[in-house]
Amino acid sequence: MPTPQTQPRNDSAPRGGRAFMRVIRRLVRLGALEDVRRLLDRVHPADVVQILRMLAPTERKAFTDVLLSHGRAGEVLADLPQAQVEEILVQVSNERIASLVSRLAPDKAADLLRLLFEDRVVAILKLLDEKTAATLDRLMTYGPETAGGMMTTRFLALDRHTRVGEAIDRLRSEPEAEMVFYLYVVDDAMRLEGVVSLRQLVLARHDQELREIMNPKVIRVRLDTSRGEVADVISRYNLLAVPVVDAGNVLCGIVTVDDAIDAITDETTREMYRLAGLNTEDRIGTPPRESVRRRLPWMVINLGTAILASWVVSFFEASIAQVVALATFMPIVAGMGGNGATQALTVIIRGIALGEIDFSSARRAILKEITVGVAIGVATGGLMAGIAMLWKGNAMLGLVICMAMIINLFVAGLTGAAVPLVLKWLKLDPALGSGVIVTTFTDCCGFLSFLGLGTLLLSFLK
Amino acid sequence: MPTPQTQPRNDSAPRGGRAFMRVIRRLVRLGALEDVRRLLDRVHPADVVQILRMLAPTERKAFTDVLLSHGRAGEVLADLPQAQVEEILVQVSNERIASLVSRLAPDKAADLLRLLFEDRVVAILKLLDEKTAATLDRLMTYGPETAGGMMTTRFLALDRHTRVGEAIDRLRSEPEAEMVFYLYVVDDAMRLEGVVSLRQLVLARHDQELREIMNPKVIRVRLDTSRGEVADVISRYNLLAVPVVDAGNVLCGIVTVDDAIDAITDETTREMYRLAGLNTEDRIGTPPRESVRRRLPWMVINLGTAILASWVVSFFEASIAQVVALATFMPIVAGMGGNGATQALTVIIRGIALGEIDFSSARRAILKEITVGVAIGVATGGLMAGIAMLWKGNAMLGLVICMAMIINLFVAGLTGAAVPLVLKWLKLDPALGSGVIVTTFTDCCGFLSFLGLGTLLLSFLK
Numbered sequence: 001m002p003t004p005q006t007q008p009r010n011d012s013a014p015r016g017g018r019a020f021m022r023v024i025r026r027l028v029r030l031g032a033l034e035d036v037r038r039l040l041d042r043v044h045p046a047d048v049v050q051i052l053r054m055l056a057p058t059e060r061k062a063f064t065d066v067l068l069s070h071g072r073a074g075e076v077l078a079d080l081p082q083a084q085v086e087e088i089l090v091q092v093s094n095e096r097i098a099s100l101v102s103r104l105a106p107d108k109a110a111d112l113l114r115l116l117f118e119d120r121v122v123a124i125l126k127l128l129d130e131k132t133a134a135t136l137d138r139l140m141t142y143g144p145e146t147a148g149g150m151m152t153t154r155f156l157a158l159d160r161h162t163r164v165g166e167a168i169d170r171l172r173s174e175p176e177a178e179m180v181f182y183l184y185v186v187d188d189a190m191r192l193e194g195v196v197s198l199r200q201l202v203l204a205r206h207d208q209e210l211r212e213i214m215n216p217k218v219i220r221v222r223l224d225t226s227r228g229e230v231a232d233v234i235s236r237y238n239l240l241a242v243p244v245v246d247a248g249n250v251l252c253g254i255v256t257v258d259d260a261i262d263a264i265t266d267e268t269t270r271e272m273y274r275l276a277g278l279n280t281e282d283r284i285g286t287p288p289r290e291s292v293r294r295r296l297p298w299m300v301i302n303l304g305t306a307i308l309a310s311w312v313v314s315f316f317e318a319s320i321a322q323v324v325a326l327a328t329f330m331p332i333v334a335g336m337g338g339n340g341a342t343q344a345l346t347v348i349i350r351g352i353a354l355g356e357i358d359f360s361s362a363r364r365a366i367l368k369e370i371t372v373g374v375a376i377g378v379a380t381g382g383l384m385a386g387i388a389m390l391w392k393g394n395a396m397l398g399l400v401i402c403m404a405m406i407i408n409l410f411v412a413g414l415t416g417a418a419v420p421l422v423l424k425w426l427k428l429d430p431a432l433g434s435g436v437i438v439t440t441f442t443d444c445c446g447f448l449s450f451l452g453l454g455t456l457l458l459s460f461l462k
Numbered sequence: 463m464p465t466p467q468t469q470p471r472n473d474s475a476p477r478g479g480r481a482f483m484r485v486i487r488r489l490v491r492l493g494a495l496e497d498v499r500r501l502l503d504r505v506h507p508a509d510v511v512q513i514l515r516m517l518a519p520t521e522r523k524a525f526t527d528v529l530l531s532h533g534r535a536g537e538v539l540a541d542l543p544q545a546q547v548e549e550i551l552v553q554v555s556n557e558r559i560a561s562l563v564s565r566l567a568p569d570k571a572a573d574l575l576r577l578l579f580e581d582r583v584v585a586i587l588k589l590l591d592e593k594t595a596a597t598l599d600r601l602m603t604y605g606p607e608t609a610g611g612m613m614t615t616r617f618l619a620l621d622r623h624t625r626v627g628e629a630i631d632r633l634r635s636e637p638e639a640e641m642v643f644y645l646y647v648v649d650d651a652m653r654l655e656g657v658v659s660l661r662q663l664v665l666a667r668h669d670q671e672l673r674e675i676m677n678p679k680v681i682r683v684r685l686d687t688s689r690g691e692v693a694d695v696i697s698r699y700n701l702l703a704v705p706v707v708d709a710g711n712v713l714c715g716i717v718t719v720d721d722a723i724d725a726i727t728d729e730t731t732r733e734m735y736r737l738a739g740l741n742t743e744d745r746i747g748t749p750p751r752e753s754v755r756r757r758l759p760w761m762v763i764n765l766g767t768a769i770l771a772s773w774v775v776s777f778f779e780a781s782i783a784q785v786v787a788l789a790t791f792m793p794i795v796a797g798m799g800g801n802g803a804t805q806a807l808t809v810i811i812r813g814i815a816l817g818e819i820d821f822s823s824a825r826r827a828i829l830k831e832i833t834v835g836v837a838i839g840v841a842t843g844g845l846m847a848g849i850a851m852l853w854k855g856n857a858m859l860g861l862v863i864c865m866a867m868i869i870n871l872f873v874a875g876l877t878g879a880a881v882p883l884v885l886k887w888l889k890l891d892p893a894l895g896s897g898v899i900v901t902t903f904t905d906c907c908g909f910l911s912f913l914g915l916g917t918l919l920l921s922f923l924k
Contacts, residue, residue, distance in 0.1 A: 046700075202630055236512075257719050258697070258700040283809065283813065284818050296842075298805075317787070320786050324782050324789075330789075332772050336764060339760075368753070376754060379758055384765060443797070
């Protein structure tokens, strides 16, 4: 969720803030809510978010009631996870929401309203002044995962013929504009023509026109640029803000660097969660019932793939009945394959996310992971062969397990590298599902190669 | 690695940049290195990094030679992964490095020099002018994972009695200062007293003193604050830069928001890599031999835990010999436990990384994960019981597998939540090693509960 406050809020040092947090949490636990209300003025909204996260559910309820009657509640809400805000907003009147929203930056306000049902939004917009309502209405039409959904409309755009002196006067009269370190220069149809940094403005002569001092080559994004790509542009080119334009190059808003940081953090959580088959809304504070509901489908899919693997095993029940040691060692082959595949998978998925790989380098990456897999298979397989020989006193058993491990780590390297690349090529999320697909391969191939070789060489194993 | 360029480099739009990248890559492949050299002036350093990543090793060599003779080589090097830079710097003369380093911001320059052996550093520092050499020498004394190691010394600090008009003149005379959107106000011993934003400066009267318009409550970090914590402060309070002070509150440098983004990206990679048992230097471009060397120790540890699990199985070989279906189903119990544990682990580790959990909320989190685990165990265990009954025609087998799955998902929830919290409590990295510990638990408990119950009820399974 974007946070618009880009100028530093130097009103509370973090160390002081943390001591304060402890005091507030103690007061909430003691029920001294009047004292909490008084202290709330002096806490940074980011610290209030932190306090909320750490309170027990009942304490959180009491604290939220105090918070909602406080002027800075909006800023806090805008920083909370979506599920928690939805829960809170249900209990709040439309009038109260309208008052909170009117004090927020437009991008944050639109994010809050997006969480409400259509009819409530309409009612709340009617309570706001016409201009704010129109801005919010427009912002809400953009998807939350696009530049349009991230941008704020509080930026400063001036005509290219504006003189430096006038620009400084305009700055004085717009106390609410965000990221005033840049002024955007537009033509008479609001088309983006250039950017002037506040520093350039300070150093220029007052009678110069903006077009004389502006930088005309502006890195910009489109309204429909994805959230991840906007974050990538800001981070790659070390920007403090990036202007958002429509198809006709008309300046619509700006996305600031703090929103890019939020987007990067969210993308990371998504990436890690998808690897584990988790839903992004499944956090530490999510109620157990909700977590079960969200995790169960994935676990049922996993059960399906596990049954597939055990179906492979079932073909070899006759061999296992004769040489039970096969049952003892079969989890090792599958497990090592799974671990090898997870390593290959993580390197490739992270490489895709960081833009370190494209299709021309994909073949190289797959070949490398196969090489690494086979080499690790030879090393650990050889080690395991020795252990199996010493343990069970059967050299052939050692040979079978070693060969099966090499085969399975070959499969691990191949699928661990290829599956996320294929998913990416199909324009799917490379992290989503690749773990389960790859593990199914290494489980089935592990059992098949080990028990298959064991069956072929059964007479030597008895 | 910190990148100092915080002002936007609006000299190339990303779309143009990408088309350019394709042209350059084609020219490198064709060997038209003179054309590459000419085009290099017009490409953003961030795009050069991208080009380098995507070239094949031989092409990369040719391209690097061209790049090193180019003025902006330093900026590119500072953005590359450490291993790659080390490889390149070996081939470059001290004189060339000195010339590259002298054109870089001090924090980037120090980062490059940190990659070289002590005697080369001494030789290179001698080639630089005295003031630069002293700054770099001092910066290199700070650990790269601290605020001191991240900060740049190109900031603007002015005495509190400076008048606004003089401050603007100083701004004019320091074209190299970074993050000139803030001026820091210090006393005569360089102790940090306040901050003035460029905007406040523009709006103030020229005869006012800085102390009149400054904000005295400045969020600051200490020289030894960890890199992750610096990034956390910048991201939590939406700062563009944070001043770094020593124990006596003397202003030593500033860390800018782009460095915070780099730190967040690095921390994320580290977190994901540690979960998979990977070394952070093990990337897509790492040579296979190097990757094998880095991954092998972890795979040997995994082999050890897998042998431990198979040792558990070996106790039940007599039961398996009588009821081979036990061998068929045992991977399901262990596998489902492993998946459940990975989900719990990911939620908790991510929660720790995002600061959503502390010790007061840890008990709640563990209880929640146990509840979720047992509930999912009941649901998937029940489903599996039905499937086992239909498949093998034995109701008792279904009951055994169901009970074993419930027990193992209880263990999965408990260890998945508790192990990272205990590691954190021991001041260890919660992601490092927790995966292998937890999987060892679920593997061993899975086999023990399923084969143990099967042995107890063996007479009903035949």
